Amino acid sequence: MLGHLPRLKLLWISGMDKIRSIGNEFYGIGDGSTSNGVRPFPALKVLGFRSMKSLLELKATPVGGLTRLRFLEIGGFSEELDSFPYLNSIQDLPSLEFLWIYGDIRGRIKSLPDQLQSLTTLKTLNIVYFNGMEALPEWLGNLSSLKYLGFWDCDNLKYLPTATAMRRLSKLTEIRIRGCPFLRANCAKGSGSEWSKISHLPYIHIREAGLRRV
Numbered sequence: 001m002l003g004h005l006p007r008l009k010l011l012w013i014s015g016m017d018k019i020r021s022i023g024n025e026f027y028g029i030g031d032g033s034t035s036n037g038v039r040p041f042p043a044l045k046v047l048g049f050r051s052m053k054s055l056l057e058l059k060a061t062p063v064g065g066l067t068r069l070r071f072l073e074i075g076g077f078s079e080e081l082d083s084f085p086y087l088n089s090i091q092d093l094p095s096l097e098f099l100w101i102y103g104d105i106r107g108r109i110k111s112l113p114d115q116l117q118s119l120t121t122l123k124t125l126n127i128v129y130f131n132g133m134e135a136l137p138e139w140l141g142n143l144s145s146l147k148y149l150g151f152w153d154c155d156n157l158k159y160l161p162t163a164t165a166m167r168r169l170s171k172l173t174e175i176r177i178r179g180c181p182f183l184r185a186n187c188a189k190g191s192g193s194e195w196s197k198i199s200h201l202p203y204i205h206i207r208e209a210g211l212r213r214v
Contacts, residue, residue: 008041012048044069050076050102069093075102075128083109091118097145098123103130107156110134117142123171126150134158141165146172153179158186159194166197174203184208 044066050073072093096119103109110132117139125146133154140161146169151157157180160166175198177184184206186194198204 005041007043009043010046011041011044012046013050041066042068046071048073050074065092067093068095070095071098072096073100073102075100077104083113090115093119094121096121100126100128102128103133103154105129105131105153107132112137112140114139120144122146124148124150126152127154128152129154130157131155136161138162138165141168143169144171148172148174148176150176151178151180151183154183155180156182158182160187160197163197173201174205175201176205178205178207178209181208 045068047066047069072090090113099116099119099122101112101116109130112127112130112133114137117137120143122143123145125143125148127150129152131154134156135158138161141164149169149172160183166172177187183194186192187198187204187206189195189199189204
């Protein structure tokens, strides 16, 4: 369908609500590469892969082997899913710096995908609509390059990782919480149970209003 596009730098796949499964044939490739072993999008720097309301199965993604990819926005798939689909290849993104990841509004997905912990070049992470998640994983402290951490409309999220894990984020300077009523209360200045974990940060933005849901 897409084929080998060696100069492509930006690819946005969104709003294809009738697609239930995606495999290599969607990208016009056989096994994740062309016949001579060249990746289909070697120059890609920006990728959006989200808002597919019927998507249940990702047999393949265009993510693996994108050594120049810097920005990724992914998620917003079928609300029937109870875990984030196929992200093994996300570990092979040595240049990724900016990630927006979307869970599900109904709250069936209970945690972040473990594969994210390998993204040690990540500088900006935004976590959106993970309504089934109550606590952030301890491995979040492995994201050693992280400078900005944002939470948007995670309605049941209550807890950050432990203080030890948060201290490992030595480059973190900014946190933003929008919506997220429980986490917002727990991070209230001086009184919240999670406040001591973020009080050292120079930029803390906590607001009631989140993203507009469509």
